[in-house]
Amino acid sequence: MPTGSMIVQSRLVRQNCMIQTRGLAAEQTSVIRPPSPGLSLWGQSCSTFLASFSWLLLIATATTPAADPLPEIAANRLQVSPAVEKLFLAVPRNSDDLRAMQKHTQKLSEAVTPAVVGIRLKRGMGSGVIISPDGYVLSAGHVTGRANQPATIFLADGRQLSATTLGANHRVDAGLLKIASEHLDGDKPLPFVSIGNSENLKYGQWCFAVGHPGGFREDRLPAVRMGRLLLQGENVIVTDCTLVGGDSGGPLLSATGEVVGIHSRIGEGIEANLHIPVNVFRKDWERFARGDVWGGPSPGGPFLGVLEAENSEEAEIGRVVLGGAAARAGIRKGDIVLKFNDQPIHHFSELVTAVAECDPGQIVRLSVRRNAKNIIVELEVGSFGFD
């Protein structure tokens, strides 16, 4: 904090006066702007003005919060022996392995479920996970949406705490919240789990998904599921821990009980369960904590609301989601998409890519074949999760 105020002081000093600033981190100042005409008055009584002004700056900079650092609390890690940890990287060989893995799974489930929360915002419900005793909650971008929105956090122990959404990266679907500090009670600390590292995950490693499938229910604790890591890409982890609506924002945990992913979305196949790697939060923690929202102009990414037809070689619509952008524009089951704006579409996957490159709210023209006739449909790209 003191460093910050000195930098500003030195800038001001350089601008208007000729006072020696050596030793005040001058090398850290960047662009020096010439004083505007209106400020030339300051030059006369620069030193006295500065004296009083610097006080103000000190206070001003002191009260501008620097973003909290990424919470890394090793003390909360689950105790697991190297032998047991190894079992979760491989295929069980026999009943002894199974019983050892079961014992650890029971222990892990009990340790982590208290930190998995339901999140309710104006638009709907999702899940999240508390990762620090001061109440930072990881969730999905399409759950948190914009920054500085009020949210209610539902804990497994029955507590309902108010929180505020912070930053979000909508390109990767990551969002952060913080529980209001007045809820931080020394007598009843917040349960939390440690943030892990998604860098060195192994294919086939056993992992655990916790969340509130179907939405938070008072009469039900968060549901625990187990699966294995199938695929990892730059901003996605695929496992066969089954997920469904309501799970968004809940944690994917490794055998050590640390968060390695956050649930994002699913595909048709039961093994298509997508999570964002937790390092997405590590990478841009400052931005999340500060409340930056980036990767998209509105909550959630672009969304059309169509499902692929089975056994089709072309971009044939199999189902149109009620109330989605495609439904509103009059797209029907059986339509075959031929062009997306100027881009020819040969397969459904090309349609998906084309939509992903749009922004919600963007108007696009689809060239569509319906009953052997070619028609043009104008469509406003919808917003995923917030229709």
Place this chain on the structure above:
Amino acid sequence: MKLSQFYYSLPLISLFFIFCGAQPTAAQWQYLKNHPDVHQAFVPIIADVRKSTVQLESDTQHVALGAIIDPAGLIVSKSSELKGQIRCRLSDGKVYPAQVLVRDAKHDLALLHLENASAQHFVPIRWRKNKDPKVGSWLVTPGIGSEPLSIGIVSVHSRPIPHERGFLGVRLGQAERGPRIEVVFPGTAGHLAGLQRGDILIGLDGDLISDRRKFMNRLAAMMPAQEIKLQILRDQQEQEIHVRLGRMEGIDALETRFGIMNSMGGELSLRRADFPSAFAHDTVLTPAQCGGPVVDMDGQVAGINIARAGRTCSYALPAEVVRQLVERWKGKPEHQVFFQIPAESKQ
């Protein structure tokens, strides 16, 4: 409306994403949790139980699994799946016709007796004696083969699974003699049963109906898969229509995003709620793989798989619940003749 129902009815944050090309590649298949290499470790655990597991066919179609609970050849299975001519296929390949002795609608369990099997000695399952399995306990579901069908873990501890209302699929107005059907929604239970616009409902299971609200309330207390008899007036003629109630999700006119997502990844059981006590587990099962035993890591039967309820959820009735129900059945004189092991003496 209960608080829990309120949360459920809020628009859910959707996980919906069009993930085309979703078929896992060859490299990914080897990492699936239900890969045969993983199943190998479970083979010794189910070696005995599979001999006490049966496959049930309803009019030649495989509809459920079942568990042998008495050496005299008595089976428990999922009642709502069992209709018509029932046969049981055992792990040794033998097939027997089966007769339903009891149906318990509350638990959706049926007790069946294997016919033409008097000379046979059947090995019953061994029930788990401990408390219901904790969250995180591993489970394996056997079929009648040597390999397990599917594995999973307990997701949510035993609890009552709340009522889900049965759905008829009609919009009603009020006529003089009773509620009148204004709309029959396509593809619904009412539509499939042959109800028509203009039909006037005058009776439900033999009771007179005159008031639309009263009828709706009675209907709301019923469950999907429940069979009802509607007495109707059509063109001034009285008729009786049998309806098997459906559910609200999965109906075109009222499909919700959650409903779509919940059925992504496989078919679900028709009766999948309204259980006095059940634990949820994440084992991937088809509806026809329900009704049989789910086994713990000691090889004991922790429960009977009673429903495939969603993409993330299969329900099992805990061993203790089924055991007590079986004891009650044994206690009835008309059933005692069938059981070889007598009822446990009352304390």
